Structure formats: C-alpha cells, structure tokens
Amino acid sequence: MKGKMRPSIESSSYESTATPLDSSQLQFCTINDGAIRLLAPAGSGKTLSLLYRCKALAERSEKVKPRFLVFTFTRAARDELRDRLKTNPAFKDVAPLVTITTLNSWGFKLVKGATSSPRLITTNKDRYFCIQNVLQPIWQKFPPIKSLMEDSRRKNKAGQDLLSLMDFLKSMGFRHNALSSTDDFVAHLKYLRDCGMQTQLEGFLKHLVDMELIQGEANPVEQMFQNFIPFWQEACDTLYRSALLSLEDQKYWARIELEGQLAAGRYTTGAARCHHILVDEFQDINPLDLALLKAIAAVNKAKLTIVGDDDQAIYEWRGATPEFILEPRKHLGDEYETCILATNYRSPRNIVDLSQKLIVHNKRRVAKEVRAAQTYEAEIEIRRFPSISEAIGNTVTLVRSLLDDDQCHRVALISRKRSQIIPYQIVLAGQNIPFYAAEDLHVLLSEAFREMKDILAIRGRESVPGMFGSDSVQDVLRLCDKVKRYPLAKKDRDALSRHLYQAHPTNLREATLALFKYHGPLKGSNEGGRMSVSFAEAISYIIAAKSVSESIHAISGHFDGLQKDYGKSLEDIFYTDPPFLYLAEFSERYGADYAAFYQDIEKAVATLARVPPEAEEDEATEPQWKLPLHLMTALRAKGKEFDAVIILDANDEIWPSKLAKTKNQLEQERRLFYVAMTRARRYLYFIVNDNILGEIRNPSPYLAEMGLSMPEAPRAT
Numbered sequence: 001m002k003g004k005m006r007p008s009i010e011s012s013s014y015e016s017t018a019t020p021l022d023s024s025q026l027q028f029c030t031i032n033d034g035a036i037r038l039l040a041p042a043g044s045g046k047t048l049s050l051l052y053r054c055k056a057l058a059e060r061s062e063k064v065k066p067r068f069l070v071f072t073f074t075r076a077a078r079d080e081l082r083d084r085l086k087t088n089p090a091f092k093d094v095a096p097l098v099t100i101t102t103l104n105s106w107g108f109k110l111v112k113g114a115t116s117s118p119r120l121i122t123t124n125k126d127r128y129f130c131i132q133n134v135l136q137p138i139w140q141k142f143p144p145i146k147s148l149m150e151d152s153r154r155k156n157k158a159g160q161d162l163l164s165l166m167d168f169l170k171s172m173g174f175r176h177n178a179l180s181s182t183d184d185f186v187a188h189l190k191y192l193r194d195c196g197m198q199t200q201l202e203g204f205l206k207h208l209v210d211m212e213l214i215q216g217e218a219n220p221v222e223q224m225f226q227n228f229i230p231f232w233q234e235a236c237d238t239l240y241r242s243a244l245l246s247l248e249d250q251k252y253w254a255r256i257e258l259e260g261q262l263a264a265g266r267y268t269t270g271a272a273r274c275h276h277i278l279v280d281e282f283q284d285i286n287p288l289d290l291a292l293l294k295a296i297a298a299v300n301k302a303k304l305t306i307v308g309d310d311d312q313a314i315y316e317w318r319g320a321t322p323e324f325i326l327e328p329r330k331h332l333g334d335e336y337e338t339c340i341l342a343t344n345y346r347s348p349r350n351i352v353d354l355s356q357k358l359i360v361h362n363k364r365r366v367a368k369e370v371r372a373a374q375t376y377e378a379e380i381e382i383r384r385f386p387s388i389s390e391a392i393g394n395t396v397t398l399v400r401s402l403l404d405d406d407q408c409h410r411v412a413l414i415s416r417k418r419s420q421i422i423p424y425q426i427v428l429a430g431q432n433i434p435f436y437a438a439e440d441l442h443v444l445l446s447e448a449f450r451e452m453k454d455i456l457a458i459r460g461r462e463s464v465p466g467m468f469g470s471d472s473v474q475d476v477l478r479l480c481d482k483v484k485r486y487p488l489a490k491k492d493r494d495a496l497s498r499h500l501y502q503a504h505p506t507n508l509r510e511a512t513l514a515l516f517k518y519h520g521p522l523k524g525s526n527e528g529g530r531m532s533v534s535f536a537e538a539i540s541y542i543i544a545a546k547s548v549s550e551s552i553h554a555i556s557g558h559f560d561g562l563q564k565d566y567g568k569s570l571e572d573i574f575y576t577d578p579p580f581l582y583l584a585e586f587s588e589r590y591g592a593d594y595a596a597f598y599q600d601i602e603k604a605v606a607t608l609a610r611v612p613p614e615a616e617e618d619e620a621t622e623p624q625w626k627l628p629l630h631l632m633t634a635l636r637a638k639g640k641e642f643d644a645v646i647i648l649d650a651n652d653e654i655w656p657s658k659l660a661k662t663k664n665q666l667e668q669e670r671r672l673f674y675v676a677m678t679r680a681r682r683y684l685y686f687i688v689n690d691n692i693l694g695e696i697r698n699p700s701p702y703l704a705e706m707g708l709s710m711p712e713a714p715r716a717t
Contacts, residue, residue, distance in 0.1 A: 025049045028339040029056045033276075035334035036305040037325070041370050042678050043346025046307055050278055051085055053305070055094045057276060066275035068098045069300075071106070071293070073281035077639075078102055081280075099274070103289055104247060106296075107254030111245065114257055118243045120250075124160070131159035134242055138234050144213050144227045153487045158211060166232050167248040168204055171319045172197070173287030175256065176236040182225050189221075192287070195323045196664045200316070210485035215524055251292050258295035267299055274300045282308035286319030290331060304332060310366055311359050314635060314671050322364065344370055346641070347678055348378040354706040359674045361705050362667045378680055382703065384688045384711050388585045388649070391689050392423050395646060396431065398685065402644045403433075403628055407682065412630045412642040414676045416654050421631050423586035424648075428629075429604035435629040444605050448562045451482060452555055452580055453601065459542050459551050460594035462508045472511040473500040476539065480515075482561035483538045484523060495520040512539045548597045552584035581693055634676040645680035647673075650688050655700040673702050 021029060025045055028038050029052045040046035054068045072078040081100045085091050091098075112118055121130055131139075131149070139145040139162075148158040169176075172192055179185055192201060208214045213227040239245070240253060261267075268274075277297055279285070285293070297304050306328060313322035328336040344352045352372035359365070383398070385391040395413070402408045415421050421437070425444055428435055458475045477497060481487035488496070496518060503514035515536040519529045526532060541554035555562060562580075590597040630642070649655070656669030677684060688699045690713060699710055 021045075021049065021052060022343055024340060024342040025052070028341070029053045031337065031339060033057070033303065035303045035328070035332070035336045037328055037336040037338045038305065038307040039309060039325075039338065039340045039366055039368065040307055041309050041341065041344060041368060042312065042675075043344040044341035044370070045343075045345055046280070046341060047081060047084060049341065050081070050280065050307060051088070051091055051094075051098075053278070054098050054276070055091060058094045058097055065097055067271075067273065068094075068276045068278065069106075069274040069296070069302075070098060070100045070278045071103055071280065072100065073102070073284050074639075075102060077280060078105075103292060104250045107250040107252075107292065108245075110254045110257060111250060115240070115243050115253075118245050121244050121246055126244075127160060127163055128156070130239065130244055131162060134238060134244065135235050138231060138238060142227060142231050144211075145231055147489065148211060148486075151490050153481070153490060153493070157486065161207060161211060162231075163246065165204065165207060165228070166235060167246050168200075168319075169232060170248050170252040171286045171288050172200070172204075173291055176233040177256070179229060179233065182221055185225070185229070186221060195287075195321050197316075197319065197321060198662075199665065200319060212486070212524060248288065251288055255288065255292040255295055258292070258299050262295065262298055267301060273302075275302055276305065277302050278305040278307065280307050282306040283310055283313035283322055283325045284308070284315045284318075284320045285324060286321075288319075290324055294332060303334065306332075306336070311362070311368075311671060312638060312675055314638060314668065314675055316668055317635070326364065326366065338366070340366070340368055342368070342370060343373050345373045346681075347372060348374055348376055348681065350377040350380060351678060351680060351684060354380070354708070355674055355678050357706045358670065358677075358702055362670055364664065364667055378682055378684050380684045380708075382650070382686045382688055382699075382708060382711055384690065384699075384714055386689070386714055387691050388423070388582065388689050388693075389588065391649075391687050392427055392586065395648070395687055396424070396427055396433070398646065399428075399433070399629060402683065408643040410628055410630070410642045411644045411646070412632060412637065412640070412679060413646050413648055414637050414679070415631075415633055415648045416657060416672070418633060419580060419582045420648050420654075421633075422580065422583045424631060426583075426586070426600065426604045430600065433629065434627050435631055436627040437631040444601070451562055452552070453598065455479065455482065455542065455555055455559070456548070456551055456594055456598065458508070459545060460598075462543065463592070463594070472505045472508045473497065475508055476500060476511040476515060479539045479542065479559075480535050482559045483535050485560050487561070488523070492521050492523065496522065508539075509543055512536050512543060515539070547588070547592045548590045548594055549584045549588045551594075552580050552587055556580045556584065585693055634672040637679050638675050640679055641681055642679050643681050644683035644685070645677065646685045646687060647676055648687050649692065650686040650700045650703060651692060652698040652700055654692075654697075655702055670702065673700070 022045075025048070028036070028049050038046065038049070040049070050070065054070070057066055057068075070081065072081060078100055085095050085098055085100065108118070108120075121127055132155075136149075139149050145158075145162070149155045151158075172188075174185075174188055189201065192198075205214070205220060208220075208224065208228060214220050214223045240249070245253070274296075277293070277300065279293060293304065296302075306325060308325050310322045310325050313320065313325065324331050328334070347355075349372040352370060352374075356370055360367075383391075383394065385394060399411060399413070402411050413421070413424060422444065425435075425437070455478075458479065461470050461475070477488070477493060477500075480493075480496070487493075496515070499518050499520060500511055500514050503510070503517075505511035505514055513536075515532055517529070518532040519526060522531045522535065524531075538558035541558050542551060545551040545554050587597055632640075647655075655673050656666055660666050660669045686700075686703060686708075688703075688710070689697060691697065703710070
C-alpha cells in the first residue's frame, strides 16, 4: 500500500515562519493530525523533521498542549534526538512536551512499576543461573530437555539456546498465555509466513532439530507442543514471578500489561497521556515491537506517526520485515497518509544516482525520486583481481594509501559475510595495521575458531606417526563432537568410546575405520550404522586432506558444529555459510606446513586480543571506535559514514548471497548492497575476483544494474 498523499495545510501560519526545512520536510511537519507514514531515505534530514513536526503540532493546538512520545531504535539515535531538542533554540517551547526513549527503556519502566525489583539478565553467568537453578524444576518435567541439561558436555550450550529460543518466540509475537492449542500456534505461524518470515521460522525449527527436541518424521508442530511450548509457557511465568527479565522481556511483559489494561477498558488519562506517538526506524521493528506499539497507541488513544525507509529494511535476522512499513493499514488498522523526503543532503551526487539505479530493481517498495543536494562527486572504482589472494594483498596496499590521505580519516572494509573478513584480520594484524571490529566480528577470538585450530592440530599429529601422548580414540571422539551442531550425548559417547578402544587403533585412520563399523547408539537412531557412516565420512575428509587449505575446506564443509554464530550476534543465523572457506583459500600459501600456519594465526590472535569488545549500541564511546580503519559486515554498516568504503568480493553468489533463493530474499540482498555503498563520502571501491574458492565467479549483477562497466581481466602475478 503506497498510502494516500495529501498536501500540507494551506492555512497554516507555521508555513510562513522561517525554518531550515525543504518543501518535502515542511509538508510532513504541517500535514493534518492522524496516522502518518514518513518515508525518509538516508541523509534526508528526518531527525530535524521529527522535531519540527512536534513543534508544529504543539503550536497549532488551541487547548491543552499535546504531549509527544518519540521512540528510537537505538540509544545512540535517542541521544542524538535529545541533544538536538535540548540545544536548538527553535525547540525551546516544545522540549518540555517531548519524551524521547527506546521501546526497551519505556517497557522496562512500565514493568518496573508492576513488578517488585525486576532484574535484567544480560551476562552468561546470569543466564546460567536462570536455566540451572530457577528453571531446573521445570525442565526436569520434559525428558528431551532434561536429557540435554543433565549432559555435562551439552548443558551450557543447550541452556543458552533454550533461553534464546524462548526470546525468539516472544520476538515473533507469540504470547505464552495465548497458546491453548496447536491451532493457535499454526494460525500465528501462517501470519508470520504471510509477512515474509519463512526463513526465520525455518531457522527456529532447525534449532529444535539440532537439540533433538524434534526427531523423526512425526509432525514437528505436535512435537513442539509436546517438548518445548509447555516448557516455554511455564518458564515464562516462573522467571517473571522471580523478577528475572531478558532484554526482550522489557517489551514482552509491557505488551502483556497494556493488553490487559485494554481488555479491562482502562486507558491512560491526564498528565500521563501522550497525544502523539512517533516511531523512528519503523522498518526495523519485529512483531513484538509492532504489538507493543499498537497497545501503547491504543491505551493513549493516540495516532502513530511511523518513520523509516523501506529501502533500508535489512534486519530480517531479528524478525523485522519491510511488510510493516509497506502495508501499515493491514498491520496497524488505520489509513496512513504518506509523506516522502525527497532530498539526500549527505551523499555525493554520483553515489545518490547509482544507488537509485540499483534499488529501483526492487519491486516490493514505495517508488521515490531522491535527488542529491551535494554537487561534488565521489571517486568510484571497480578493482578486478584473478583471485582472493591477490585481492587481499592489493586491497591492504589500497588501505595503506587511503590512511595516508589527509582528507580520508575513516575507512571501512565492508563484507557480506563474516568469513570474508578473517583473512584481512590476519594480514592487517601481521602488518601491525590497527583496526576496529565489533567483538563478534573478531572471528579469530571466537570459540569456533579455537575449535578449528584444535581440529587442525589433530590432523597435524596424524602426519607425525607415533607422536608421544597422542590418543587416536580421543581424537575421533573430539571430531565426532563437531560433526553435528551439538556434541555427542554422554551415553552415546561412552558407548562409542568402549567400541573404539576395543578395536585397539594405532592411528586416526584405524580409529575412523572402527567408527564405520559401529552400530550402537549415536544421535538417536543409528539403524544399520547409518549415522556412524555419516560421522566417519566427515572425519575421512580431514584424514584425506593433503594441505592446510584442504583441511580447512573439509572442516568448513563437513563439521556443522563449527557453523555457528560468533559471539553474541545472531545477524547471519539464517544465512550461515561454511565459516572458514575464505581462510582456506588464504592458507594455500602454507602448503602442508601446519606449524607455520598455526604460528601466524597465534600472532594475529595475540594482536587482536588487545582490542576491547564493543559496548553494544554505545560503540561510538569506545576508544577503539576512533581508529581510522573499520572492518564490518553490511548489516553493521547501517547508520554509519566513512570517507572511504571498500566493498569486498563484489561477486555474484556473495552479493547476492547464493543462499538467497526467493524473491523477497533477493530483494533483501539488494537492500544490503544499497546500504553498504551509500556509507561512502569520498571514495567507493568495489573489489571483484575472477576466481573464488577454485571456481570462476561473475561480478555482482548489482554493478551492471547501476550501469558500471567492468575493467579488463588482469593477469595473475
């Protein structure tokens, strides 16, 4: 739905006052009261427009001065709005009427008033306490969960995942006290699928399968209701009674509280009532956010003003969908009038022009004609290389030259996947070039990376027959723990261990052959030894590897236990690629010298270990944020600006991801590329490789969509 377009109020005296607003901003500020949708492309001045909208509404109110509640998506955006409201003299009169906050903060304040001393659970220690102590009497009732939680090798990860899955259901708009049957659950599943969230739901289902809470061919929804949903329902109430809240609970229990007030016919009145509610970055909200905003508007008897950009809707990983901002009437109930900010004040003219040529290929969007206010142009170049290895060396040289440029103070290397960043971390650390990356992008510091090194050490020992202290049975068991997402259950591991020791293997090959012949319990049913064969085949790829590169290829392709998220971010959970394939190509230079590779990695890790992690949304306050060089994924680039942007591996099957299959997924990929390229202010480089991971690769189709011509193919050096 594109929404009705209405001109601004002709008789408004506000229009005649001197303001720094352009015509499209002025139209938004002076449009009549009601449900409004403002589509605000990057750099279009939406922050100023939001505050002038509040000012205009306050000035034309004839009776009671209206109160405004403004929601931002992050604390950084909240602080920016608050600062402008406080320091700009134009907002002196309206400032006392405006409250600016985040949904989490607002929700926590409400829950705090309804709960005795609530405590936020944010650390791993806190989560461990919740699952092992507070929730133990509950999971003891459910045999599949009990089996996980009483297994010393699996309980830590399982506990973290259980809490994450509980929050996922809340984020997706499920209410634990409104699921009385599978029909209720299926009905909401259908709504989510209709909103384009099939990928998220498939990821949730895969987690339950990996945890063995869903097994075999039986109806997965029925199994959910038997093994997980009742646990979730009881666990939600128990944690709330204990005043223990996750970050998502701040919004979840606020929603339940407000919906209870509405059901009882109680509304906010007097000084506590907000007359106008404005929501920034509306394209980034998830179903829980949507339900909470609807409840806040209803209990205040207020209309919503939703602000955002459907072309920058890139947070599907957290349950967001462009559907909400594209079809507000369908999901919010009111008829929304639409305003569009038409001028980009931030980006160079040619980047604005190219980005518009790109994004117009998306069909699921509102058409916009965005023009650039800037007259200067950025330097835009495609750099083409025969391989990733050559691209890395040349790109690091480019980075050095940019850092020496007096007019270039901030440089960003932007990738589609975290795995693309790993070789750059090693090279930059080895050359003592400092850089900033979020904690979960420091892949070299991750548990998955440590596990990969352990597997390489096992393979390295296999090359030295009779090494003192080696135990081929224990090596096979360690490898088996990483073939699937979860380690072996204790009973499976003990039974397999007895079988392997009875075979008296003298090396890894003989131990793997014994595994082929095992018919005992292994990850549930092992009928005919089929599961044993799949485990043994995965390990055989490691044994057959003749080099460091081949070993890493085998690990990436056959060990699901390492294909997991790094650190705390879940941003790529539904587009997980084998994590170390780019490192495999980089490591070709080492041949079969595992020791040299290991030493270089350790040097890089030692360097990175001195870089402190980010502080969530307040990363700009961290000293390391001030470093001139930043490494990030496109998902992390949104809202940031750099003098120079280098987009890594601008090739097909990366931009867009080869895992994006549906029309909606492909449009999301184009939005990601759009966001990445529009971060540049002076320089924009696209790195294209003719060969990636041993395969000939075409340039990204996005380059042709923008009308950029490819340079001639270079010769390999």
